[in-house]
Amino acid sequence: MEHLVSSWYNDRSLPESYILPPEDRPGMLSPGKNIPVVDLGAHDQTDILQQILEASQEFGMFQVINHGVPSNVIDEAMSVFKEFHALSAEDKAIETSKDPNKSCYVYTSTHNYATEKFHFWRDGLFHHCNPLEKYIQFWPEKPPKYREVVAIYTAALRKVGFRILEFIAQGLGVNPDHFSSELGENQTLLVNHYPPCPDPSLTLGLGKHRDPVVINILLQSDVYGLEVFKDEEWIGVEPIPYAFVVTLGALMRIISNGKLKGAEHRVVTNSNLVRTTASFALNPFNETLIEPAKALVDASNPALYKSFSYKDFIIKYRAAASYGTAFGEFLSGTPD
Numbered sequence: 001m002e003h004l005v006s007s008w009y010n011d012r013s014l015p016e017s018y019i020l021p022p023e024d025r026p027g028m029l030s031p032g033k034n035i036p037v038v039d040l041g042a043h044d045q046t047d048i049l050q051q052i053l054e055a056s057q058e059f060g061m062f063q064v065i066n067h068g069v070p071s072n073v074i075d076e077a078m079s080v081f082k083e084f085h086a087l088s089a090e091d092k093a094i095e096t097s098k099d100p101n102k103s104c105y106v107y108t109s110t111h112n113y114a115t116e117k118f119h120f121w122r123d124g125l126f127h128h129c130n131p132l133e134k135y136i137q138f139w140p141e142k143p144p145k146y147r148e149v150v151a152i153y154t155a156a157l158r159k160v161g162f163r164i165l166e167f168i169a170q171g172l173g174v175n176p177d178h179f180s181s182e183l184g185e186n187q188t189l190l191v192n193h194y195p196p197c198p199d200p201s202l203t204l205g206l207g208k209h210r211d212p213v214v215i216n217i218l219l220q221s222d223v224y225g226l227e228v229f230k231d232e233e234w235i236g237v238e239p240i241p242y243a244f245v246v247t248l249g250a251l252m253r254i255i256s257n258g259k260l261k262g263a264e265h266r267v268v269t270n271s272n273l274v275r276t277t278a279s280f281a282l283n284p285f286n287e288t289l290i291e292p293a294k295a296l297v298d299a300s301n302p303a304l305y306k307s308f309s310y311k312d313f314i315i316k317y318r319a320a321a322s323y324g325t326a327f328g329e330f331l332s333g334t335p336d
């Protein structure tokens with residue numbers, strides 16, 4: 001808690017523990033490249049499905065526009081997210097300590113702060129979202145509109161998430177409802193905050209990683225920072241007003257039996273602007289079994305991954321992530 005970047009960054013140069021080895025620092029981007037933008041408001045559903053499938057196969061990441069979430073809902077959410085991160089460290093601690101089971105908390109860098117070799121220039125507010133009546137009582141009450149605004153925002157994002165998952169399920173050739181029960185019903189929100197950084201060339205807001213989720217719907221602010229790794233090159237994800245960045249998570253690789261992969265991505269910092277983003281993730285419940293969809297497995301297509309619970313996956317993900325500089329290359333093979 002006392003480590004939150006936002007509590008001390010103003011008076012300091014970049015501490016040594018944030019200085020990454022040269023090979024992990026921000027570098028050249030692949031010129032002129034960008035990730036696909038899918039118009040969810042288009043009439044031709046087959047065309048939308050095709051675009052989502054291709055973007056998922058090629059990049060594991062795409063932006064969506066005309067997704068149906070009103071711009072005022074997005075604006076209000078972004079403003080309470082910013083207001084929360086502008087609170088004092090003491091207020092942040094009070095506002096996130098309402099649940100003894102810690103379904104709501106703040107942290108900095110990664111979940112492995114105590115053991116990681118290097119830190120990242122990011123604070124995060126995390127909480128569960130579904131079922132709302134179970135979790136909303138543990139959400140912050142400062143700023144005063146946080147609960148009301150974020151309840152509306154997360155309900156809208158849940159719809160967008162399931163609509164995209166339905167397209168992906170159809171594209172894969174599995175039941176369109178494949179993700180709509182346990183696999184996506186554990187929804188969480190992670191509000192990232194990257195204060196201005198004294199030396200963006202030496203550090204990152206978040207190291208290269210795949211999200212430990214099924215799918216992530218990110219509200220990027222108007223400040224650049226997100227980059228995706230494809231064909232050994234980094235591609236910048238240009239902020240588009242009111243768009244969401246959809247990222248396939250690491251679990252998609254298992255569920256699709258290797259047909260789709262989670263996108264590897266990272267976040268760069270900048271020296272004069274605050275950047276606030278919000279990752280709304282659709283996850284399985286702790287005890288849910290993650291395994292290749294049955295419809296994708298037969299005698300000529302054997303299961304490439306064993307089944308295991310989401311809880312086991314998270315334990316392994318975090319253990320793997322405490323080695324190396326970033327979150328590691330987790331899930332290039334079967335977790336054992």
Ligand SMILES: O=C(O)CCC(=O)C(=O)O
Nearest residue numbers: 190192211226267277279
């Ligand atoms: O802040 C961003 O642009 C991306 C954040 C991210 O990668 C994450 O929350 O997993």
Ligand SMILES: [Fe+2]
Nearest residue numbers: 209210211265
């Ligand atoms: Fe991520």
